[in-house]
Amino acid sequence: MNDLMSNLSLGFSVAFSLQGLWYCFIGVTLGTFVGVLPGIGALAAIALLLPLTFGLEATHALIMLAGIYYGSNYGGSTASILLNLPGSPSSAVTCLDGYPMAQHGRAGVALFITAIASFVGSIIGMIIMGIFSPPLAALAMSFSGPDFFALMVLGLVAASMLSSGSPLRGIAMIGLGLILGLVGRDLHSGLLRFSYGVDELYEGLPLVAVALGIFGLPEVIRNAGKIMPRKLSARDITFRSMVPTKDDWQKSRGAMLRGTGLGSFFGALPGTGGLLAAFMSYAMEKRVAKDPSRFGNGAIEGIAGPEAANNAAVQTAFIPTLTLGIPGDVIMAIMMGAMIIHGIQPGAAVITAHPDLFWGLLVSFLIGNFLLLLLNIPLIGLWVRMLSIPYSVLYPFIIAFICIGVYSVNNSVTDLYVLLFFGVLGCLMTYLRFEPAPLVLGLILGPMLEENLRRTLMLHRGDYTVFLTRPISGTFLALAFLIVVFTLWAAFRSRSIRRAARNSAAAE
Amino acid sequence: MNDPIFKLTRRKSLALAGAAILSSVAALPALAQDYPSRTISFVCAFPAGSGADVLVRYFAQAVSEVAGATVIVENKAGAAGNIAAEYTARADPDGHTVYLHAGSSTAMNYHLWNNPPIDPRSDLRGVAAINQQPFYIVVGADSPHQTIEDLNAYLREAGDNASYATSATSGRVLGAAYANALGVNPVEVQYRTGTDALPDIVSLAVDFAVSDPVQTMVNAREGRTRTLATGAGTRMQVAPDIPTLAEVGLEIDQIGWWAAWVPAGTPDDVVMKLNGFFREVLEREETQTFLASMGGDTWIGTPEEVDAMMVRSVDEAQYLVELADLPKN
Known part of the structure; x- marks a missing residue:
C-alpha cells in the first residue's frame, strides 16, 4: 500500500510536470482531431509523430503517443453519430444507434453520453491497469519460452475466431501475416529469408509501412468519392440539447459498467481489443434489454456500452505491452517500437526498471481523460465544425502525410514501395471482405512466436510436451482450445437453427 | 524589430547570396586549412534513440564543440551496419562524412555476406579509435x-x-x-x-x-x-x-572496438585534423566516464592503428565465423 502511494506520487510528479502536461495535452488534442476525421486514425498520427519524438524523453514521448491513441477513441464517436461514418474503426458500433439518435434530434445527448461513457470506461480501465500490472509483471519474470508461445497462440486464435468477420477468413489472414513475418533475418541461423536481395528487409517488413498501407490507404480510397459533403451546423449542438433525461441516465449506467468489464478483459488479451469489445458489448446490451427492438433506432444503451468498452480496452491494452512485451495490436506494436528506440526494452522489467515511465504514463491517462472530457463536451462545437472540411481537400493531405510518416521512420525509400504494395493489397482485401487486423497481428506476433517455439524446443531438447505440462502455458493453450470449440459450436448451432427454420417454413 | 541589424535590405541580401556562392565554390577542394567547410555528418548504423545512437550523438556534440562546426547525426539503420558502411564508403572523400561504428562487427560483416558491399580494409579509412569493450x-x-x-x-x-x-x-x-x-x-x-x-x-x-x-x-x-x-x-x-x-588457460582474446572512419581517399591532412578533434574529446575525463558506463575502456589511437586493427579483425573474423559455423547471406 505504501509502495502504491509512493509510486503514485512519483507518477503524479512526472505527469504533472510542465512538460508532462504539455505533451499529454498535445497528444489528446491531436488524438481527438484524427479521431473525429474519418480516414485518418491514431495509427497514421502516431507513425507520423514517432520520428519527432526521437529528441524527447522516453516518458514524454509515450505520454504523447498514448494520448493520441486514447484521444482518437473519444473523437471517433463524433463522426459516427453525426455522419453515420466511424471516425476510428472501434467506433463502428456507435453508428448503429448513434446516427438514429441524431436523426431523431438527439445528437447532443448522444455526444454527451458517449463522452461520459468513454470517460467511465477509460478511468476504470486505468485503475485496472494500475492494480494488475505490477503483480502481473512479477509473474511475468517467471514466464519462459513455452508460456510466451502459448499466450501468443491464444491471442492469434482469439483474434481469428472472435473477430467480427468470418473465422475462416480470419485464420487465412493470420496465416498470411505469419508468412509475411518470416521475411528478414532468421535469428537462429543469421540467414536472410525471403528478402530477395533487398538489404532494407534485413529487420523484416517495416511494420509502420505495412500497417499504414493496409489500414490507412484503403480507408481513404474507399471513402473518397463516397462521402458527400453534408451540411452540419455546430449551432445545433447546444448545451441544452446535450442534457440527458433521467431515463437516459438510468439506462446507460448499467450499460457503461458492463461495457467497461468486457472492454477491460478484451483489451488485456493480446489479439482482441476495442472493436471486438464494442461489438460484444452491443450484443450483450441487446440481450439484457427488455425491449431489444429499440436497438438500431436510437437506443442509448447501444452507444453507452460499446463506447465504454472500446475506451476501457484501449487502457488495458497497455498491460500486456508493458508487463510481457507482447503487443496486442498494431498501435501497441508501434508504441513498443517507440520504447525500444528510446532504449527501453518492453517486458517484465519495465515497471521496476523505469517506474517513472510506468506510473507517469498511468497518471497521464488520468489527466488526459479529464482533458478529453473538456475537449469533448464544452468544445464539441469546434470538432463538429471540422467535419465540414471538404474531403477533396482533406484526403490528398492525408495521403501525403501517410507517405511522409512512413518515409521518416527509417529515411528509406524502400519503405514507400512497401507502403504502396500493401496499399494495393489492402484495397483488394477490402473488396474481398478480408479483415486487415488479423494479418497485421500475425506479422507482429509471427517472429516472436517462431522465436519462442524454437527456443523452447532447444531448451527442452525437442520435447513438445513441455507446452502442456507447464501450468501457465497449459492454461493458455486450454483457453485457446475452448475458444475454437466454442466458435465451432456456435457456428454449428446457428446453422442448425437456420435449417430448422427453413424446414418449418417448408412444412407450412 | 526596428533594430537595423534585422533589416534585410536588397543590397544586403544580394551580398549574402554572393558570399554563400563564393564559400561553396571555395569548399570544393578538400584542403585541411579550410576543413571543416560545411556541416559534418556522423553516420550511425542504428536507429535514432538506441544505445549505440547515444554514443554517436555524444561524439557528434563533443566534436562539434571542439571543431567549431555543425555536426549532425544521420541514422542509416539496417543490414547489421552494411547500409551505413556502404553509404559512407560512397560519400565524397572530403572528411564531411564520418562513420562511427564497432570495427569488430564491421569486420565480421565482411565474412557474413557472399557479396559484401564493401571491403572495410580498402573502402574505409580509419580516423580515430574510440573504445574497447568485450563481451x-x-x-x-x-x-x-x-x-x-x-x-x-x-x-x-x-x-x-x-x-x-x-x-x-x-x-x-x-x-x-x-x-x-x-x-x-x-x-x-x-x-x-x-x-x-x-x-x-x-x-x-x-x-x-x-x-x-x-x-x-x-x-x-x-x-x-x-x-x-x-x-x-x-x-x-x-x-x-x-x-x-x-x-x-583458455586461449581467447576477443575485443569489440569502436572507431571512426571516412571514405578511402580522404586526404591525409584532413584525416589528421579530424583525428585531433577526436583525441581532444577522448582525453576529457567526462568522455572516459561516459565510455566506462557503456562497459568499455577508452582507446586513443592514430589512423594507422585503426587501419591495422581492421586488417587484424577481418582476419580473425574469418576464423571465428567458421568456428561458430555462421552461414553467409
Whole structure:
C-alpha cells in the first residue's frame, strides 16, 4: 500500500510536470482531431509523430503517443453519430444507434453520453491497469519460452475466431501475416529469408509501412468519392440539447459498467481489443434489454456500452505491452517500437526498471481523460465544425502525410514501395471482405512466436510436451482450445437453427 | 524589430547570396586549412534513440564543440551496419562524412555476406579509435557456479546437457570460441537482445550467458547476474576484478572496438585534423566516464592503428565465423 502511494506520487510528479502536461495535452488534442476525421486514425498520427519524438524523453514521448491513441477513441464517436461514418474503426458500433439518435434530434445527448461513457470506461480501465500490472509483471519474470508461445497462440486464435468477420477468413489472414513475418533475418541461423536481395528487409517488413498501407490507404480510397459533403451546423449542438433525461441516465449506467468489464478483459488479451469489445458489448446490451427492438433506432444503451468498452480496452491494452512485451495490436506494436528506440526494452522489467515511465504514463491517462472530457463536451462545437472540411481537400493531405510518416521512420525509400504494395493489397482485401487486423497481428506476433517455439524446443531438447505440462502455458493453450470449440459450436448451432427454420417454413 | 541589424535590405541580401556562392565554390577542394567547410555528418548504423545512437550523438556534440562546426547525426539503420558502411564508403572523400561504428562487427560483416558491399580494409579509412569493450561470461545470481573455474568444471562434466544464451553476433562467436577452447559442446540458445535473455538467465533455464558489455554492467549492479570472466585478452580497467579467460588457460582474446572512419581517399591532412578533434574529446575525463558506463575502456589511437586493427579483425573474423559455423547471406 505504501509502495502504491509512493509510486503514485512519483507518477503524479512526472505527469504533472510542465512538460508532462504539455505533451499529454498535445497528444489528446491531436488524438481527438484524427479521431473525429474519418480516414485518418491514431495509427497514421502516431507513425507520423514517432520520428519527432526521437529528441524527447522516453516518458514524454509515450505520454504523447498514448494520448493520441486514447484521444482518437473519444473523437471517433463524433463522426459516427453525426455522419453515420466511424471516425476510428472501434467506433463502428456507435453508428448503429448513434446516427438514429441524431436523426431523431438527439445528437447532443448522444455526444454527451458517449463522452461520459468513454470517460467511465477509460478511468476504470486505468485503475485496472494500475492494480494488475505490477503483480502481473512479477509473474511475468517467471514466464519462459513455452508460456510466451502459448499466450501468443491464444491471442492469434482469439483474434481469428472472435473477430467480427468470418473465422475462416480470419485464420487465412493470420496465416498470411505469419508468412509475411518470416521475411528478414532468421535469428537462429543469421540467414536472410525471403528478402530477395533487398538489404532494407534485413529487420523484416517495416511494420509502420505495412500497417499504414493496409489500414490507412484503403480507408481513404474507399471513402473518397463516397462521402458527400453534408451540411452540419455546430449551432445545433447546444448545451441544452446535450442534457440527458433521467431515463437516459438510468439506462446507460448499467450499460457503461458492463461495457467497461468486457472492454477491460478484451483489451488485456493480446489479439482482441476495442472493436471486438464494442461489438460484444452491443450484443450483450441487446440481450439484457427488455425491449431489444429499440436497438438500431436510437437506443442509448447501444452507444453507452460499446463506447465504454472500446475506451476501457484501449487502457488495458497497455498491460500486456508493458508487463510481457507482447503487443496486442498494431498501435501497441508501434508504441513498443517507440520504447525500444528510446532504449527501453518492453517486458517484465519495465515497471521496476523505469517506474517513472510506468506510473507517469498511468497518471497521464488520468489527466488526459479529464482533458478529453473538456475537449469533448464544452468544445464539441469546434470538432463538429471540422467535419465540414471538404474531403477533396482533406484526403490528398492525408495521403501525403501517410507517405511522409512512413518515409521518416527509417529515411528509406524502400519503405514507400512497401507502403504502396500493401496499399494495393489492402484495397483488394477490402473488396474481398478480408479483415486487415488479423494479418497485421500475425506479422507482429509471427517472429516472436517462431522465436519462442524454437527456443523452447532447444531448451527442452525437442520435447513438445513441455507446452502442456507447464501450468501457465497449459492454461493458455486450454483457453485457446475452448475458444475454437466454442466458435465451432456456435457456428454449428446457428446453422442448425437456420435449417430448422427453413424446414418449418417448408412444412407450412 | 526596428533594430537595423534585422533589416534585410536588397543590397544586403544580394551580398549574402554572393558570399554563400563564393564559400561553396571555395569548399570544393578538400584542403585541411579550410576543413571543416560545411556541416559534418556522423553516420550511425542504428536507429535514432538506441544505445549505440547515444554514443554517436555524444561524439557528434563533443566534436562539434571542439571543431567549431555543425555536426549532425544521420541514422542509416539496417543490414547489421552494411547500409551505413556502404553509404559512407560512397560519400565524397572530403572528411564531411564520418562513420562511427564497432570495427569488430564491421569486420565480421565482411565474412557474413557472399557479396559484401564493401571491403572495410580498402573502402574505409580509419580516423580515430574510440573504445574497447568485450563481451562477458555471466551466470544468474542464484547459480551454483561462483567462479569461471566452477563453470568450466561443470561444463566439462555436463557435456551437451548444458546450455547457454547468446545475443548479437559478437556474443555468438565468443560463446563458440569459449566452448571450443574448453572442448565442450553445450546447446546454444539465441535471443534477439540481452534483455530478452535475462528471464532465462535469472531463472537458470540456461547455465550461463554471453552478455554484451552494457547489459553485463547493469545486471551486475542490480544483483541479477554474476560476471565470471571477460572475453578480452587482458583485464579491463572498467572491471578490474573480472578475470580473463586466458587466465584460466583458455586461449581467447576477443575485443569489440569502436572507431571512426571516412571514405578511402580522404586526404591525409584532413584525416589528421579530424583525428585531433577526436583525441581532444577522448582525453576529457567526462568522455572516459561516459565510455566506462557503456562497459568499455577508452582507446586513443592514430589512423594507422585503426587501419591495422581492421586488417587484424577481418582476419580473425574469418576464423571465428567458421568456428561458430555462421552461414553467409
